[in-house]
Amino acid sequence: MATTADFKNGLCIVHNNEIWSIVEFLHVKPGKGNTFVRTKLKNLKNGRVQEFRFDAGVKIDLARVERRPYQFLYKEGDSTYIFMHTETYEQLPIEKDLINNPGLLKEGQDVEIMYHTDTDTPLTCELPPFVDLEVIESDPGVKGDTATNSLKRAVVETGAEVYVPLFINVGEKIKVDTRTNKYSERVKE
16 A cells, blocks of 8 residues: 555556556645645556546555566567567567557567566556667658758658658668657667
């Protein structure tokens, strides 16, 4: 058992008989009334994000979760992805809806799969915050287009679309933020 004072981003709790991850929280002390905590929680079963309000000091149940290292092997069909545990070499099929950004997964990519330890079931599959991908399709870049904030569509090696600055060309490697699916920077080799 924990209280609202123990809240931190990423903490997994049991609320309304479901497992939730804290996306963000804010302790609020109004001029009148009791202190409370306003939270945004992500349901780990269906991915929905909802807002909840907890009175300060309320006891909450912590969900026991464990992060395990896996490596993406291949895609089977339209919605099943096969991963391999990096220590035991056990293979695990994961459905597409459990992966935080399946469009940016490439073969050999290291990920973390979060398990609910009480039931030993996978909850989510999280890519690293940034991945390096090669641009395979894009309009040609124009010399001198580095000062504007204009973006163009580019297709990376996994088939995902990312909007990049005008100076990025086919064959260049870029760093993509997996949380927002946005271009971050050009990878220097």
